[in-house]
Amino acid sequence: MIALEPYLDLIISVVYVVGIVLFLSLFALFATWLERKVAGHIQDRLGPMETGGWHGWLQPIADAIKLLIKEDIIPAAADKKLFKLAPYLVFIGSLAGFAVLPFAANLIGSDLNIGVYYVIAVTSLVVIGILMAGWASNNKWSMYGAMRSAAQMISYEIPVALSLLIPVMMAGTMSMVEIVDNQAGGFWNWYVFRTMPFSLIAFVIYFWASLAEVNRAPFDLPEAESELVAGYFTEYSGIRWAMFFLAEYGDMFVVSAIAATVFLGGWYAPFPFLDIIPGPIWFIGKTAFLVFVQMWLRWTLPRLRVDQLMYVCWKIFLPFSFANLLLVGLWVVLKG
Amino acid sequence: MNATYKYFRDIYLGVTTVSLGMWITFRHFFMPTITVQYPREKLIYPPRARTELRNAIESCNGCLQCARACPVEIIHIETAKAQDEDNAGNMPDGKPRKLLVLTFDVEMSKCVHCGLCVEVCPTESMHWNNEHEHVTFTREELMRHWATYPPEEVRRLQERDEILKAEKAKQAAEAAAKKAAAGDQPAPKPVSKPAADGAEKPAQPSAAAATPAIEKPAKPESGDGTDSPQKENGKEKA
Ligand code: SF4
Ligand code: SF4
Numbered sequence: 001m002i003a004l005e006p007y008l009d010l011i012i013s014v015v016y017v018v019g020i021v022l023f024l025s026l027f028a029l030f031a032t033w034l035e036r037k038v039a040g041h042i043q044d045r046l047g048p049m050e051t052g053g054w055h056g057w058l059q060p061i062a063d064a065i066k067l068l069i070k071e072d073i074i075p076a077a078a079d080k081k082l083f084k085l086a087p088y089l090v091f092i093g094s095l096a097g098f099a100v101l102p103f104a105a106n107l108i109g110s111d112l113n114i115g116v117y118y119v120i121a122v123t124s125l126v127v128i129g130i131l132m133a134g135w136a137s138n139n140k141w142s143m144y145g146a147m148r149s150a151a152q153m154i155s156y157e158i159p160v161a162l163s164l165l166i167p168v169m170m171a172g173t174m175s176m177v178e179i180v181d182n183q184a185g186g187f188w189n190w191y192v193f194r195t196m197p198f199s200l201i202a203f204v205i206y207f208w209a210s211l212a213e214v215n216r217a218p219f220d221l222p223e224a225e226s227e228l229v230a231g232y233f234t235e236y237s238g239i240r241w242a243m244f245f246l247a248e249y250g251d252m253f254v255v256s257a258i259a260a261t262v263f264l265g266g267w268y269a270p271f272p273f274l275d276i277i278p279g280p281i282w283f284i285g286k287t288a289f290l291v292f293v294q295m296w297l298r299w300t301l302p303r304l305r306v307d308q309l310m311y312v313c314w315k316i317f318l319p320f321s322f323a324n325l326l327l328v329g330l331w332v333v334l335k336g
Numbered sequence: 337m338n339a340t341y342k343y344f345r346d347i348y349l350g351v352t353t354v355s356l357g358m359w360i361t362f363r364h365f366f367m368p369t370i371t372v373q374y375p376r377e378k379l380i381y382p383p384r385a386r387t388e389l390r391n392a393i394e395s396c397n398g399c400l401q402c403a404r405a406c407p408v409e410i411i412h413i414e415t416a417k418a419q420d421e422d423n424a425g426n427m428p429d430g431k432p433r434k435l436l437v438l439t440f441d442v443e444m445s446k447c448v449h450c451g452l453c454v455e456v457c458p459t460e461s462m463h464w465n466n467e468h469e470h471v472t473f474t475r476e477e478l479m480r481h482w483a484t485y486p487p488e489e490v491r492r493l494q495e496r497d498e499i500l501k502a503e504k505a506k507q508a509a510e511a512a513a514k515k516a517a518a519g520d521q522p523a524p525k526p527v528s529k530p531a532a533d534g535a536e537k538p539a540q541p542s543a544a545a546a547t548p549a550i551e552k553p554a555k556p557e558s559g560d561g562t563d564s565p566q567k568e569n570g571k572e573k574a
Binding site: 038040041042043044045046049296297299300301312315316 | 343347350354357358360361362364365366367368369370371373
């Protein structure tokens, strides 16, 4: 017992990481099923119905098993080291974001005092993995996808960061837990409603720019299956492809969770008397709702052209975020 | 000014059209789905859907029209004249049955579902059966046999038909000879024709074979009427 003492932190960290990976995998399985259901019902279809009996709930498991036992093909002309490394990098980038997600007041990997900053930084790591995958595949589709992803990143990162700065300014801290704590006591205290309409605009801009961050329609240019086969992961198969897939759904969760944290009150219930329901349920519920909206948008809107994405990000999101930032800054100064 | 107006108008349009699109897909989310869980649920096809052919053989009068209409020549019919001893019964319209349909085979595997056979059938016995699951492991299984006579019975009736036809031909020849003797007509041609028919095509359905020879022995064209069904018959056998 005494010998264990110095390692206690380590053990807790390992347990937490394993738990997060499990949670991420389960969430990805659930999200693929949900995605197909949402797509189906929006198109007046049913989606998977056979595997597992009730509405095909075992379909993602069947797919996962299929992916795991598939042949792992590495193209002869690929840069093998980078090719093998890229999926893990993408996956790590998405997993690292989980470290600062506050599932509840004391259920958080690490309450960094620069939480928001950290998240913005590590989620950009994904793009390096994507570039690596596109370059290493030695395939024109992959290369195009990777290039688009890089071009997309510089476009969306700035509006994302500027929109996230607004709740940071209002809370006066970058720590995720403190930001959430400042939103306690009913939905009217959530930052999204605090300085109407500025924070609402910030929330909308963040949400849309985050769609570009996770490469989802209408900003799914890097993987544009109708133009680029599958974009940067065209050459991947089997387990490595599954890594990309897992990372994409992990990213969806991370960006939605950040929106839920900084704008929608994190683990707090919309009404104080509902706080008897545990925080993680509220947190995951809000996140899942945003993930659902992402899917809903994906099956509503067509893909934008590259220049349209640039137009939206640089000419609309960026000026509005700046104006927002100034006005909210003024509001904070006047109030403070 | 104009550019500014366009800029804000674009934003306004972007926001409103995206909201509208989301509202539309949201409504579809709750609409009943049109998917039919096929092996468990089945659609009922409209009555004229071209599904799979079926011949209600008891009302088929063996007129061969369907076999003649079929563009891919996959309907094979053999008939024999009905005799009193057969107790062939009546057709659905109440008239006595004149022809026994000995074989009625359709190679469904080659059917192009053009529907011409259904179209021409005078008795409406050829119809679509509203089932579409004719999937089999071999092509032979797609052969449809609708006649109910066992093979030996088919052979017996065909032989009987042959004998009867030969008799008829003989009678006709005698009648013609008598007529030729009585009058001045160039009888030999029509006389020889039915005789040859009898020899070649035992299963030939009566209609043309004997009667015209008796009634209008003088006209050489009478042979044409008999020709086409015989040709069909020849092809079927080939
Ligand atoms: S539907 Fe089939 S059997 Fe009938 S005429 Fe057309 S091809 Fe021949
Ligand atoms: S057309 Fe009709 S009645 Fe005539 S042979 Fe064909 S199925 Fe029988």
